[in-house]
Amino acid sequence: MTAKLARSRWRRILWRTLAIAAAVLAIGVAARAWFLHWQPDRARYPLRGIDVSHHQGDIDWKAVARDDVAFAYLKASEGGDHRDRRYAANERDARAAGVPVGAYHFFTFCRGGAAQAANFLAAAPAAADALPPAVDLEFGGNCGRRPDDAALRAELAAFLAPVEAAYGKPALLYVTPEFFDAYRAALPSRPLWRRAILRAPDSRAAWTLWQYHNRARVAGIDGPVDLNVFEGDAAAFARWRDTSAQPREIPVGAARAATAQ
Known part of the structure; x- marks a missing residue:
């Protein structure tokens, strides 16, 4: 060559x-x-929301409100003593920007439900116009000990009773697919906030909120943020926000039967 x-x-x-x-x-x-x-069909799910914690840093809530954000859930507390350092500022500034807000608590297996409820209510006192309180149920970031169904249900009941009494609304249960698979039969009948990234939640149970993205971008927030949609239109959202009338529920007996199959 x-x-x-x-x-x-x-x-x-x-x-x-x-x-x-x-x-x-x-x-x-x-x-x-x-x-x-990527996002779900916005004609079917017109209301988009975010959930944030101190990990998002300082947030320009006026910019958020202008970027097609109809509601926000803010981390308030975790376990029996941790409180999110950005909750108070986020709650104040989101409200000032006209964004409806709700508070959520990360539920740990290592503390009793009553102590966690006291921590949450101290961090996020109930307000009449607040979205229903939410409890974050997942394995990621939790302690290693996993309770059996009866123990989890008892501690959740100890958390939900004072929280729902204070807020006057049924709480929302945020569940990851792994948590839902493991504890579906133990969950009390409450509206669900289901995590299903880049795909629709499966048909095993209805949902009220769907977390569909975990690395999205929204104006006013530096870095990635979670995105959610509400199952319904603005009128349904107003009813859920103000009265929480007839939330979608998991029939506990049916859930147990399905799990046993």
Whole structure:
């Protein structure tokens, strides 16, 4: 092979390699753009909301309100003594921007439900116009000990009783797929906030909120944020917010029967 032919061959290989690399890069950019902007059918689910904690840092709530955000859930507390350091500021500023807000508590297996309820109510006292309180039920970030069904249900009942009495509304249960699989039969009948990233929740139980994204972008927030939609229109949201009338429930007996199958 002559030197000229060798150079020509290597040029073809180089250009072919560069073309493949460019195609891979373009696919990666397109996939990332699709991921960041994916959302459910907004005609069916017109109300979009966020959930945040101190991890989002300082939030420009006026910018958030302008970016198609109809509601927000704010982390208030965790376990028996931890309180989110950004809750008070987020609650104040979100309200000032006209964003309906609710508080959520991260439920730990390592503390009793009554102590956790006291911590939550001290961090997020009930307000008449607040969204129903929410309890975050998941394995990630929790302590290693996992209670059996009866113990979990008892501690959840000890948490929910004072919280719902204070708020005058049924609480919302946030559940990851793993938690729902493990404890579906133990969950009390409450509206569900289901996590199902980039896909619709399965049909095993109805839901009130659906967390569909965990790395989205919203104006006024630096970095990624969770996105959610409400199951219903603005009128249904107003009824749920103000009266929590007839929330969708998991029939506990049916859930246990289904789990046993």
